[in-house]
């Protein structure tokens with residue numbers, strides 16, 4: 001019904017669109033979708049009123065780093081989207097103070113919209129910002145479980161899981177992650193968490209994967225601290241205090257900050273190869289799962305209910 005209403009309104013607005021240039025047209029259609037169907041956008045966090053305009057960079061983020069991260073992600077994922085018959089579009093909104101990021105699909109244009117406001121938030125490191133881009137890519141390519149069982153978008157938990165299970169591993173595949181983690185280890189902040197690194201050493205045999213796992217985990221911590229700040233929670237999420245709650249049915253919406261940090265961490269720990277793809281209907285392929293008794297890297301039960309996660313068509 002919603003999509004029908006959107007189509008009617010878009011058709012009714014055609015005379016106005018005809019007068020506008022293509023950028024204005026897109027912005028107009030965007031605003032219609034925003035008003036009528038906010039769920040058509042899949043945000044990294046719930047709607048909020050924070051606004052971080054340019055010039056308040058307290059985390060060292062610059063427009064250059066913002067663009068470098070997105071250039072890197074685009075270079076790796078453009079051919080992957082193309083192979084799926086889609087055009088990968090990154091909308092860069094450096095000057096926009098919104099503390100969020102979105103994924104949406106308009107025909108075969110599969111879009112992620114990235115805001116400077118989120119990139120400038122004090123909790124966000126460049127690796128945290130990479131992870132946000134990978135979460136949004138996860139809505140497009142992350143597989144089951146999907147929103148409402150059959151929607152186009154992977155749900156929030158799955159997009160988080162995919163971000164470290166596949167996306168960051170692909171994006172950072174050519175980086176010197178061992179050198180990077182050694183450098184991070186030597187710095188006071190942001191350091192590599194000792195417990196997270198210990199678990200990465202247990203879960204992975206290859207030193208390059210161990211380092212990649214440590215780096216991904218710290219990206220997850222940056223983002224989990226953002227979620228904590230947005231929900232004004234007094235206790236910071238930690239790697240060794242996993243969320244103990246269990247859902248009866250898989251939850252599509254944004255899990256609690258600790259639960260999301262656990263998901264990033266488990267995605268990083270899973271030793272399944274990055275080349276084993278996920279599936280749009282079956283949540284098992286390409287993942288660590290209870291059915292195969294994997295000891296590490298399982299999707300946390302604080303959002304994932306294994307028996308209810310299959311997407312039926």
Ligand SMILES: [Zn+2]
Pocket residue numbers: 042043044045135136139156159
């Ligand atoms: Zn999301």
